Amino acid sequence: MLAAAAVGILVVMALALVRAFRGPSICDRILAVNMIGTKTVLLIAVYGFLSGRPDFLDIAITYALINFVGVIAALKFIERIAASPPPTRPEEL
Amino acid sequence: MNDDIVLTVIGKLLIPFILLFALYVQFHGDFGPGGGFQAGVLFAAGIILYALTNGTAAAMRLIPPGLLAPLAALGVLLYGGVGVATMLLGRHFLNYSVLAQDAVHGQHYGILLIELGVGITVAAVMLLIFFAFTSRED
Amino acid sequence: MLYFLLLFAALFGFWLLLSGYWANPLLLLLGLASSALAAWIGTRLEQSDTRGYSLRMLLRLPGYWVWLVGEIVKANLDVVRRVWRPHTYPISPVIGHLPLSQKTRLGKTIYANSITLTPGTVAIEVSDDAVMVHALSESAYADLAAGDMDRRVTWAEGRSG
Amino acid sequence: MTEALLEPALDLASLLLLSGGVFLGITGAVGVLRFPDFFTRLHAAGVTDTLSAGMILAALMLQAGLSLISVKLAFILLFLLYTSPVASHALARAAVHAGVKPVDAKPGESSSPS
Numbered sequence: 178m179l180a181a182a183a184v185g186i187l188v189v190m191a192l193a194l195v196r197a198f199r200g201p202s203i204c205d206r207i208l209a210v211n212m213i214g215t216k217t218v219l220l221i222a223v224y225g226f227l228s229g230r231p232d233f234l235d236i237a238i239t240y241a242l243i244n245f246v247g248v249i250a251a252l253k254f255i256e257r258i259a260a261s262p263p264p265t266r267p268e269e270l
Numbered sequence: 271m272n273d274d275i276v277l278t279v280i281g282k283l284l285i286p287f288i289l290l291f292a293l294y295v296q297f298h299g300d301f302g303p304g305g306g307f308q309a310g311v312l313f314a315a316g317i318i319l320y321a322l323t324n325g326t327a328a329a330m331r332l333i334p335p336g337l338l339a340p341l342a343a344l345g346v347l348l349y350g351g352v353g354v355a356t357m358l359l360g361r362h363f364l365n366y367s368v369l370a371q372d373a374v375h376g377q378h379y380g381i382l383l384i385e386l387g388v389g390i391t392v393a394a395v396m397l398l399i400f401f402a403f404t405s406r407e408d
Numbered sequence: 409m410l411y412f413l414l415l416f417a418a419l420f421g422f423w424l425l426l427s428g429y430w431a432n433p434l435l436l437l438l439g440l441a442s443s444a445l446a447a448w449i450g451t452r453l454e455q456s457d458t459r460g461y462s463l464r465m466l467l468r469l470p471g472y473w474v475w476l477v478g479e480i481v482k483a484n485l486d487v488v489r490r491v492w493r494p495h496t497y498p499i500s501p502v503i504g505h506l507p508l509s510q511k512t513r514l515g516k517t518i519y520a521n522s523i524t525l526t527p528g529t530v531a532i533e534v535s536d537d538a539v540m541v542h543a544l545s546e547s548a549y550a551d552l553a554a555g556d557m558d559r560r561v562t563w564a565e566g567r568s569g
Numbered sequence: 570m571t572e573a574l575l576e577p578a579l580d581l582a583s584l585l586l587l588s589g590g591v592f593l594g595i596t597g598a599v600g601v602l603r604f605p606d607f608f609t610r611l612h613a614a615g616v617t618d619t620l621s622a623g624m625i626l627a628a629l630m631l632q633a634g635l636s637l638i639s640v641k642l643a644f645i646l647l648f649l650l651y652t653s654p655v656a657s658h659a660l661a662r663a664a665v666h667a668g669v670k671p672v673d674a675k676p677g678e679s680s681s682p683s
Contacts (some may be wrong), residue, residue: 178584181624185591189617192598196610203384204664205607211656212601212614215649216594219625222645226629233297234641241645242288244320245652249277252663253322259667267316274662275534277519280655286450293427293442295553297435320453326452421672428637449575484593484620485648487612491600501609502675524654530608531654532661542671544612 179227205229207251260261274323281323288316292393299385304356310392318400326404335401338394345391352383414449419443426531455543464566470565479557485545502549505538509558515565522557583631590624597621606672607664611657618653622646 198210202210218241225233296309321329353363366380367373420443429435440447441517461465490497510516520531543549593616600613626646630639 178587182587182591182628184672186594187626189591189594191627192595192602192610196598196601202667202669204606204660204667204669205610208607208610208614208660209601212598212617215618215622217580218645218649219622222626222629222642226632229611231633231638234638234645235298237645238291238641239295239312239647241652242291242312243315246319246619246657248656249319249322249659252659255663256666259663274659275513276517276520276531276658279513280521280651284651286415286419286446289449290422290442290446291426291436293446297438297442298427306447316553324454332449332452373605378556383529425637425640480619483620484616487600487616488593488596491596491616499609500675501606501671503644503671504676505610510663520653520658524615525650527612527619528635530611530615530659530661532573532665540665542608542611544609546675548617 179223183220183223183227185214186223190216190220203255207248207255211244211248214248215241218244277323279321285316285320288319289313292316296385296389299381306388307392309385310389310394311396313389313393314396317369317397321400321404324399329331330401330405333397333400338398338401342391342394342398345387345389345394348387348390349384352380352387356380412447412451413425415445416447419446419450419544419547465564468564468566471562475560476525479522481549483528486548487527499544500546502543502546503532503541504549505540506540506553506558507537508534509562511562512565515561518564519558519561522561523552579631581627586624586628586631590621590628593617593621593624607669608661608671611661615657616651618649618657622649622653 193209193212193216197206198212200206218237221233221237224245225231225237292309292312292315295312296306298329299305299309316328317333320332352369356365356369357363359369361367366378367376369376369379420439423439423443424430427435460497490499508516508519508521516539517532518522520534523531523539524528524540528544530542531539532542541549541552543552573672597613597615597617600616601610604610623646626642630642633639633642
């Protein structure tokens with residue numbers, strides 16, 4: 178049952194990966210990567226139960242945290258780039 | 271960079287708990303997965319989240335960058351100091367068994383101190399690198 | 409000082425639940441020290457958004473969350489319908505500004521996050537008196553525009569006046 | 570006696586929650602693939618982030634019973650519910666600033682903030 182759930186989560190991640198490759202915008206890719214990140218957290222939790230080692234939950238929390246900070250960092254970076262070239266977006270400056 | 275209400279507020283509410291989680295990982299290194307390196311990264315990630323959401327200037331007020339290089343050195347010093355202490359007590363470098371009355375407790379304290387040194391250094395160096403990159407752009 | 413003590417107590421409770429070693433004096437001591445350090449850093453943050461909230465808000469929020477969970481379930485089912493049966497339930501995206509009535513930045517944040525947490529509506533930009541929303545369907549937008557969620561968050565905020 | 574009945578009941582509830590969570594996750598992923606533009610995909614991703622994650626973690630909580638493991642699972646759920654709307658909001662905001670245009674979105678009626 179848990180193994181089936183783990184496979185299901187992997188399927189979700191694979192589908193999200195297709196979106197990450199297809200894009201088209203950078204935001205679509207980050208959306209997909211963020212989705213893979215939250216699914217990874219669930220996968221680690223399920224795998225912890227599957228292997229009978231619930232201390233994996235600490236790793237899941239750590240991963241969730243790093244994933245969140247990473248996504249926010251990537252988005253801040255995009256906003257900064259979007260705000261920088263004056264000819265395309267003059268209203269930003 | 272203009273201010274985003276949601277990000278600034280959430281950033282502030284999360285940080286104490288992220289830092290506490292980092293310290294929890296730090297001190298439970300020999301009970302479960304974890305240890306100094308992960309804890310240092312998590313601690314730095316908490317401060318970096320604050321810098322991203324509330325601005326680098328606010329983060330530099332919270333953790334003065336001038337403090338970071340001494341802290342990084344302190345971590346290495348702690349690591350080396352434990353090793354030298356074990357040598358002074360007549361054993362090999364980092365043979366913790368002599369740090370307490372019995373070997374088990376000695377190992378325990380030794381690992382705790384070593385991991386603390388690793389954690390401090392990793393967190394300080396990560397923040398140093400982060401500040402070095404962000405302050406160059408502003 | 410009160411803020412420090414409250415934060416310290418919350419953080420130490422968090423530590424106890426994470427750790428599980430309640431009989432190990434060394435870990436308890438380290439927990440107290442860690443909580444003190446994290447709470448001290450917490451009190452040194454920019455304080456404009458985290459201070460000055462009434463106890464009333466803490467008491468009212470759980471009731472609001474119960475209502476919100478119901479809304480999240482309903483909104484999820486709506487989006488699921490639109491994913492699997494796009495011909496019977498077509499999407500009709502709407503983008504627009506809605507007024508908000510919360511007075512504090514924390515209140516506005518709770519409202520914006522509630523909007524985003526219910527699938528079908530996403531808060532794009534929050535300003536002082538309005539929130540820019542993208543909705544998957546006209547009905548989702550109309551539900552939000554009716555203002556029920558806005559009123560409930562303002563009630564939970566507890567600053568009527 | 571009740572123990573013997575409670576155990577299979579919990580297992581069944583856990584199984585239902587787990588399969589429901591995975592179904593919702595796949596639904597969200599299909600939505601992310603099928604919806605026409607970035608903003609509509611954001612709503613589909615919201616399904617996997619909220620109810621799907623909640624149901625899977627709730628299923629694990631039922632298996633763990635009343636223990637600190639359940640508390641940690643609850644922390645993970647709280648953290649996800651706390652941060653996923655922030656990430657979605659930041660994504661939407663960055664997309665608007667980067668000039669990603671929503672495809673044929675109508676303007677809302679009660680617009681014009683004062």
